[in-house]
Structure formats: C-alpha cells, structure tokens
Amino acid sequence: MTDILVDQRDARFVLFDLLNVQALAEHSRFPQLDRESLEMLLEEAKRFSEQRLFPLNIAGDRTGAVYANGTVRATPGMRNAYGEFVQGGWLTMSEEADLGGQGLPEVVKFAAHELFLAANFPFMCFVNLTHDAAKLIELFGTDEQKSVYMTRMYRGDWTGTMCLTEPGAGSEVGALRTRARLADDGTYRIRGQKIYITNGEHDLTDNIVHLVLARIEGDPDGTRGLSLFIVPKCRVDADGSVGRRNDVHCTGIEHKMGLHASPTATLVFGEEDDCRGYLLGKPREGIRAMFHMMNQSRLEVGLFGLGVCSVSYRHALAYAKQRIQGQGIAGQHDRVAIVEHPDVRRNLMTMKAYTEGLRALLYYCAHAMDRVTIADDRAEAQRWQDIVDLLIPVAKALPTEKGVELASLGIQVHGGAGYTSACPLEQYMRDSKVACIFEGTTGIQAMDFALRKVHLKEGAVFRGFLTEMNDVIDRAATMAEWTPYVDQLRMTRDALLALRDELAEVPIHNRLRDQLLSATPLLEVAGDLIVAYFLLWSAVAADAKLAAMGGSQGCGKAGEFPPSSDEERLHLAGKTPVARFFIATMLPRADGKLAALKWNDVSACNIDVGSF
Numbered sequence: 001m002t003d004i005l006v007d008q009r010d011a012r013f014v015l016f017d018l019l020n021v022q023a024l025a026e027h028s029r030f031p032q033l034d035r036e037s038l039e040m041l042l043e044e045a046k047r048f049s050e051q052r053l054f055p056l057n058i059a060g061d062r063t064g065a066v067y068a069n070g071t072v073r074a075t076p077g078m079r080n081a082y083g084e085f086v087q088g089g090w091l092t093m094s095e096e097a098d099l100g101g102q103g104l105p106e107v108v109k110f111a112a113h114e115l116f117l118a119a120n121f122p123f124m125c126f127v128n129l130t131h132d133a134a135k136l137i138e139l140f141g142t143d144e145q146k147s148v149y150m151t152r153m154y155r156g157d158w159t160g161t162m163c164l165t166e167p168g169a170g171s172e173v174g175a176l177r178t179r180a181r182l183a184d185d186g187t188y189r190i191r192g193q194k195i196y197i198t199n200g201e202h203d204l205t206d207n208i209v210h211l212v213l214a215r216i217e218g219d220p221d222g223t224r225g226l227s228l229f230i231v232p233k234c235r236v237d238a239d240g241s242v243g244r245r246n247d248v249h250c251t252g253i254e255h256k257m258g259l260h261a262s263p264t265a266t267l268v269f270g271e272e273d274d275c276r277g278y279l280l281g282k283p284r285e286g287i288r289a290m291f292h293m294m295n296q297s298r299l300e301v302g303l304f305g306l307g308v309c310s311v312s313y314r315h316a317l318a319y320a321k322q323r324i325q326g327q328g329i330a331g332q333h334d335r336v337a338i339v340e341h342p343d344v345r346r347n348l349m350t351m352k353a354y355t356e357g358l359r360a361l362l363y364y365c366a367h368a369m370d371r372v373t374i375a376d377d378r379a380e381a382q383r384w385q386d387i388v389d390l391l392i393p394v395a396k397a398l399p400t401e402k403g404v405e406l407a408s409l410g411i412q413v414h415g416g417a418g419y420t421s422a423c424p425l426e427q428y429m430r431d432s433k434v435a436c437i438f439e440g441t442t443g444i445q446a447m448d449f450a451l452r453k454v455h456l457k458e459g460a461v462f463r464g465f466l467t468e469m470n471d472v473i474d475r476a477a478t479m480a481e482w483t484p485y486v487d488q489l490r491m492t493r494d495a496l497l498a499l500r501d502e503l504a505e506v507p508i509h510n511r512l513r514d515q516l517l518s519a520t521p522l523l524e525v526a527g528d529l530i531v532a533y534f535l536l537w538s539a540v541a542a543d544a545k546l547a548a549m550g551g552s553q554g555c556g557k558a559g560e561f562p563p564s565s566d567e568e569r570l571h572l573a574g575k576t577p578v579a580r581f582f583i584a585t586m587l588p589r590a591d592g593k594l595a596a597l598k599w600n601d602v603s604a605c606n607i608d609v610g611s612f
Helices: 008-018 021-026 035-063 078-087 106-119 121-140 143-154 286-291 294-322 342-374 378-419 424-436 442-451 453-467 470-477 480-504 508-548 567-573 575-585 587-599
Strands: 066-068 071-073 159-163 179-182 188-198 208-216 226-232 234-236 242-245 248-253 264-269 276-279 324-327 335-337
Touching (some): 008 021, 008 106, 008 508, 066 248, 106 121, 121 159, 121 208, 121 424, 159 188, 294 424, 342 378, 378 453, 442 453, 480 575, 508 567, 508 587
Parallel strands (some): 159 208
Antiparallel strands (some): 188 264, 208 226, 248 264
16 A cells, blocks of 8 residues: 555645645745645654654554653654654755755645654654754843754754743643753753653663743742743863753653654753843743643644554554455455444544545644744734634644544544554554643643634634635535535534524623633534534635546546546545435434533532532
8 A cells, every 4th residue: 555654635735725825926935836846744743754764663662662761862863853854854954055045935844744753753743842842942042042952853863842831830831840940150050850751861862951831039929930941961172062961850651552662761950059040032931932842842843743644544444345254235255454344434434534624624724834934924824824824723632632543433434454553553452542642632622723723813713713614615506516515614603603602691600610610522523613614625726626637526426437447536436425414314313412512510519529
C-alpha cells in the first residue's frame, strides 16, 4: 500500500483545491511559493517519514529511553535521525532565511508535520519543544540570548524544553512554587522541582535549554507573579562552547503506557543553590510569553491526533482489502475480502470521514494563521485571529479524542491480529491517549471553548463562523439530491446557535456551573458540526473539479461515476458519499447531545460527594 501514513491525494486536495494555498504566492511574504515546489517538498517529507521516522518509532517503542545515574540514553537511531531532520531544513520551515529558515507558510509546515507526527510522535516531541522554546527566545530574548541560545537551537545543536508542571501544581499553573532569587551578577538562582517534563534529560544533543516558569522572590502569588527563565543544562562559556554542568539534575523518568521513546523527566533545580537562570522577557510576564505559542502548540498536538486517525485508517483499509473471510452479501459463494462486509465498511467510513474532515479543519486553522500574517489591515488580521482563537480548542480536543477512538476501530477491523504487537495500531492506541492530556486536557479545551470562545465579542465570532457556512450550504442546496443532508446540517447548526444564546442568558449565579457542566458535550457537538461542514465543502469542491475534468456534476448521484483506474477521480468521487454518511449518521447523534443539554440537568453537581 502506498501512503501508509497519510493519503497524499487528500492532503493535496485540501491544500490546493479547498484552501487554494498557492494563492499565497500573490503576497510579498511568500514570493517563492508555487505548487510544483510544494508538492516536491511534501513528497520529500513523505519519504523521510515513511522510510526513516516510522520504522524508528516502532523500534523505539520496544527499546524505550533508558535512565541511569541521572542521565538518559535516547533510543538507538534517534540522534542521527534528528541530525538528518535538521539538515533537511525541517526544523525551521516557517522561519525567515536570516534565521536559517525556508520562510514557508504555516499551512505548508503543518501539512509536512502531519506526516512527521503520524510517523513518529516521540521524535517530534524533541522537534516541537525545541522549536517553540527557540521561538520564545527569538520573540522575547535579548540579542545576547538569541546569539547564545536561539541560534544553536534553530541550528539543531541544542534542544529545548518547557518546564511548567510541579507536584501539586499541574493545570493550576499559578500554584507553582519554584523560586528565583536575583544574584549580584544580574542572573537568578533557580530553586524548585518540575515533573512530567518531556525530554527533560537525554543525550540527543550536548546541551538542553530549559525554559522554566518561576516566581521571583517578593512577587505576588498566582499566574500574574510568574516569570520565565532560560536555564541551560550546561552553562555556556564566554567563547560559546558548552561549559560545566548547571545545578539542574534529573532524578528519574516516568514509566508510561506509551510514548516510550520520549523520556518524561523529573528535574530538580538548585539543589546546591547554584542553578543559574537568565530572565527571558520582563518580570511577571512569564505566562504571557508562554501563551504566545499556545495556539501553535495545541494545533501541533491536534495534528498528532489527526496523524493517529490517518495511520489507523490507512492500515485498517489495507488489511480489510487483503483479509479474506466469509461470503459477500450479494449471494456469491466465493469468500471475499472483509472490506465487502457492511459492518467493516461502516467502521472504515467513520474513520475516513473523521480523518478527511479533521484534516480540512486543521489545515484551515493553519491557513487562517497565515491570513493573519498577510492581512492588509488590522481589521482583517483581527477577523482571522478571531477565527483561529475560536477553533483552536476544537482543533486540539476533537482530533486527539478521535485518535484514540479510531485507533480502537482500526484494531477492531484487524480483529485478533490488531491486539498483537505485530500490528502498529496497538502501539498507536497506547501513544495516542497522551495527546488528550498534552497542552491542556480535553476538559480544559472544552472549558476554554464554552466559557470564552463561543462568547467572544458577545458571540459574534461564533455566530459569524457558523453563519458563513451558508455559502457552501446554499451551493449544495441547489441540487435536489442534497436536500435532506443540507436540511440536517442547517438544523444542527441552528440548534447549536440557539443553545449558545440560552447558556448566555442563564442567571449569573448559575451560569458558571451550567456552562462547565455542558462544556465537553458542547465542544463535541460543535466539533462534529464543523467536521460535517468541511466534508460538505470538500464534496462541493470535488464535484466542481470533476466537472472541470469532464466528469459528472450534481455532487454525485449513486453510481454515476464510471469505474476508473484514475486514482484522483476515484478520490474526488468518494467525497460525496463520505459527506453524506457523516451528516446522516453523526449529526443526528449531535442532535441527541443538544437535546440532553437542553435538559440542563445539574444532578452531577447536586449529588453529595459521599454518595459517589
């Protein structure tokens, strides 16, 4: 099977036919952009992912990172692969040329990252944390900090981490207790403990640059009193070389259900009161700096969820086509591949629909980020930024939850073979769960969505995005075959809008409770509606392209596409049944969740804790 990780036909369709990213070349920000170059780039990303990263992922799960005497040994091959990745220019795809980057749009970077993340998420943890830490130094650091740290991190010489979580202060960041004391030399002495630090210790590079949230002595409690510090594993000598070890030590790594090749460390800072840290940005603005990368980081984790969906679907589909078992429903006596069985087809259609709909959603979010960058005026930039802010909680939470679900469906298609370690989906199911936790759990994303994002500008952003669906809905509504599907989508959309208005009108003393109780199902409903919209948009766009290629119009009546060996035509022809399947099977379930939310039952809050 070709494209064992990501269906490149679909990735190209979303990029070039749905989002028309090649039009970004019309802006001076991306003058070298052309479709041929982008397709070559994605083909190279596919080659590196399938041939280099995917086998390394399977082997790394079995070997795992190894801790001994305060040090961590990375899985075999990880260091060389990281060097090849950096040398290929993948670490700084969207950075400017003077920083060693390629200056590509975010949407192109994320399309390549879907491949990399689908192939090897533990490896990409090194990549993404290093990039994001270096980006913060680029944005908030002094010229000296950029020269000493950022340059080497972008160059791949050193890696980076983000150190937030502490015992007793997980998602409640404001409760952390790590302290920073100003020393006579203008640096700070850091003292405290951080836990669950991804890649906090390893031998991949000669130095690790930790970005540490800490509270300067005398600063107020809570998040408003937090500052951000550069704390290198090893100090840097005046000539730029790696010097002696800083007072930061790894006391162990976690034993986890998955992600074995990515060490999750406990770090102790300042045990000898000699951990030197360097203030990044201004005092008491650490959270503001950290949150600068939050949308990007959450979208990356959402892309991993999408990658799991994609890998699970691609492998389940390949297995279903070659596994011969049972007779077909048409009455033939010969045994058939299980892809012919209706229940297997239902599972595969669910996997295909979510994978393709989520891909369109996530690429759209990245494209919106690019539109912020190239907007001609502040109002246009703000409009696109509002869309990004609205969609990010959905783009992070829904793909990661569906990653777990689709990995399970993929194993189900494989039957007993899927439950063995010989099937990659066994590992992917274990690895995928962490994405529901990274960068804010699904519950946190839901609270952000329900309490803040749907009410942005008094609900105008939410209402505006859902109303803009009318352009695609109206185009499909001109064709009679789409009438019941369009009616269903409109009904779910209008009910969701009405529920938002009802929640906003709840008496103030009950509003927070009710919004928190409804947060996760509200996000799930919005997510399924948005996926349905992107699938419908894809079907309309595919129909238009088929018409231009000399195919049939009408968004695909059953059986009207003749058998063809043309893979592109078959891919385009599949967009209509996938959209219809999703609208007909998933949106009625969303309606059921909306009906449950209208009950506004508060029993979960009223029950005595002792009764649980």
